[in-house]
Amino acid sequence: MSRIGRKEIVIPNNIEVIINQPEILVQGTKGQLSYKISELIKVETRNNIIKLIKTQNTQEAQAIHGLSRSIINNMIQGVSQGFEKKLIIQGVGYRSHMEGKNLILNIGYSHAVKIEPPENINIRVENNTNICVSGINKEKVGQIAATIRSVRPPEPYKGKGIRYENETVKRKVGKAGK
Structure with a gap:
């Protein structure tokens, strides 16, 4: 079970996150970044919190789950602080x-x-x-x-x-x- 993938990502006030299911776009004061999400992961947002959920229970989905969470978190940190x-x-x-x-x-x-x-x-x-x-x-x-x-x-x-x-x-x- 991925511990990193289960963590929620808090979106700061000055960051805008746009989710079109295969792709996520993060815009901030320093610029914008995008990332193509695997079909094994589903992204949900609720009042400034992003949560990633696995659609399958395979080893590949497990690996992609934590990786995707880390990449999205780094994107948010990058466009806000660099x-x-x-x-x-x-x-x-x-x-x-x-x-x-x-x-x-x-x-x-x-x-x-x-x-x-x-x-x-x-x-x-x-x-x-x-x-x-x-x-x-x-x-x-x-x-x-x-x-x-x-x-x-x-x-x-x-x-x-x-x-x-x-x-x-x-x-x-x-x-x-x-």
């Missing part, structure tokens, strides 16, 4: 800057790495080493942050590379001398 991921560049000579909307990373390669953000995703660079990825879609924000991190993930010996703000890198001991 999502943000912060990355830190560590290493001598490693830096980044913006060129228009594109992020340019100089991180020890012979060339600069250029990352183009998709629509509705904003990238900011603060003092050359801090990168902030923000937007209304949690999935896209996380994916772009992961793409930036994958360009030069932190290495375990000196800790150089790109890491998330609160990420801890397990350090290894170097070569033992004689």
Whole structure:
């Protein structure tokens, strides 16, 4: 039994939710998002509360039940508050800057790495080493942050590379001398 799927979603006052059974549209102050709901799930709204109900009692319906609830909740949170991921560049000579909307990373390669953000995703660079990825879609924000991190993930010996703000890198001991 999905515990996440059974939770109700409370709609804030400044958010509008429109349900046309195969699709749900969420509009807020920051923008709008839509999601196609599976036929295994039925959505009910009652005075600013959304409840998801399974139409079948199968394992697939069980999995989709919790997933749909999480996605709809993230959509409501995204259009009201937005999502943000912060990355830190560590290493001598490693830096980044913006060129228009594109992020340019100089991180020890012979060339600069250029990352183009998709629509509705904003990238900011603060003092050359801090990168902030923000937007209304949690999935896209996380994916772009992961793409930036994958360009030069932190290495375990000196800790150089790109890491998330609160990420801890397990350090290894170097070569033992004689």
